Amino acid sequence: MTTTALTADDTDARSQLMGHLTAKWATPVIAVLARLGVADHVVDGARSADELAAAVGADPRSLYRVLRAAASIGVFAQDDQGRFGATSMSDCLRTDVPGTLRSAAMMFGLAPFWDPYSQVLHSVTTGQPAFDRVFGATIYEYLQAHPDDAAIFGGAAASFHAQATEAIAAAHDFGRYDVVVDVGGGTGSLLAAILLANPTVRGVLFELDGVLNAAREQLVGTGIEHRVELVAGDFFTAVPPGDALLIKSCLHNFSDDDAVRVLRVLRAAIPANGRLLVAETVVPTGNEPHYAKFDDIEMLVIAGGVDRSAEEYRELLAAGGFRTVALTPCDDRFSLLEAVPN
Numbered sequence: 001m002t003t004t005a006l007t008a009d010d011t012d013a014r015s016q017l018m019g020h021l022t023a024k025w026a027t028p029v030i031a032v033l034a035r036l037g038v039a040d041h042v043v044d045g046a047r048s049a050d051e052l053a054a055a056v057g058a059d060p061r062s063l064y065r066v067l068r069a070a071a072s073i074g075v076f077a078q079d080d081q082g083r084f085g086a087t088s089m090s091d092c093l094r095t096d097v098p099g100t101l102r103s104a105a106m107m108f109g110l111a112p113f114w115d116p117y118s119q120v121l122h123s124v125t126t127g128q129p130a131f132d133r134v135f136g137a138t139i140y141e142y143l144q145a146h147p148d149d150a151a152i153f154g155g156a157a158a159s160f161h162a163q164a165t166e167a168i169a170a171a172h173d174f175g176r177y178d179v180v181v182d183v184g185g186g187t188g189s190l191l192a193a194i195l196l197a198n199p200t201v202r203g204v205l206f207e208l209d210g211v212l213n214a215a216r217e218q219l220v221g222t223g224i225e226h227r228v229e230l231v232a233g234d235f236f237t238a239v240p241p242g243d244a245l246l247i248k249s250c251l252h253n254f255s256d257d258d259a260v261r262v263l264r265v266l267r268a269a270i271p272a273n274g275r276l277l278v279a280e281t282v283v284p285t286g287n288e289p290h291y292a293k294f295d296d297i298e299m300l301v302i303a304g305g306v307d308r309s310a311e312e313y314r315e316l317l318a319a320g321g322f323r324t325v326a327l328t329p330c331d332d333r334f335s336l337l338e339a340v341p342n
Helices: 008-036 049-056 060-071 102-108 115-126 130-135 139-145 147-170 189-197 209-219 256-269 291-303 310-319
Strands: 179-183 202-207 228-232 244-248 275-281 322-329 334-341
Touching: 008 060, 008 102, 049 060, 102 147, 115 130, 115 291, 130 139, 130 291, 139 147, 147 189, 147 334, 179 189, 189 202, 189 209, 189 228, 189 244, 202 209, 209 228, 244 256, 256 275, 256 310, 275 291, 275 310, 310 322, 310 334
Parallel strands: 179 202, 179 244, 202 228, 244 275
Antiparallel strands: 275 334, 322 334
């Protein structure tokens, strides 16, 4: 076999590929530093690994090695004296920062969001989530049985979507509706943003009973409590009627068949002149990087869902009894699809 020397382009490509392969090392490093809460201990200035280890309950030398790795990618900074201080990225791991990504970093280091990737071949060859094979349960069953992990997951979901909340609320004229029903709306952050921006609108937050307890607490002091009705239920069975039904970051959790089941329940609840508003990450065409393209792999391996293109969402909505009339980009991740009953 003839061998040839690598060209400059080949060498660059090899280095770039190695960068992608070794990127997996960063996740557990950031995750453990988030769990230990190290970012909270460097707010007032750089500290040595020994000082930080005493503060967070870690082995000094091991913590030093992890912090050194984190500093090499801009998460924390090491000074000339070997001490570690804050950076703009480490600030995102603090517990006292609005929109903190601490829970997200912790989540990605948890076994249920890490171990299934060792079985990604199973998902690719069968189309089934590797999570179920590794843990003998769906991700939803697992979280229900592990409340500590579920709390971290809930915090991560909130931080992932916090930045998009205002953008989605501003992307559509919600003021034209009397009642907006947020289906599977979590603790009500998006619905609250919509109602605060539209003082004549009333809202219904439809969620599982356990989630509504947290929503009730979050709504206290917002000034919109009297305009929000909390309704418990299962969106695979029935949802409350409203002039507009809003569903965010739910359909991508499910296969096409299950997503259509949800849409048909929504279709039964919506009036002839009503609107369905679907907020999701839409996979763009072309080869450019986009959050949705890898979130789609998370759906494949963990949840069994699908991040879809605009055309795939139009087809899905049509199968559920809706006609898409508009697609509005909200920010760099989310888009809002507006649909009417067929």
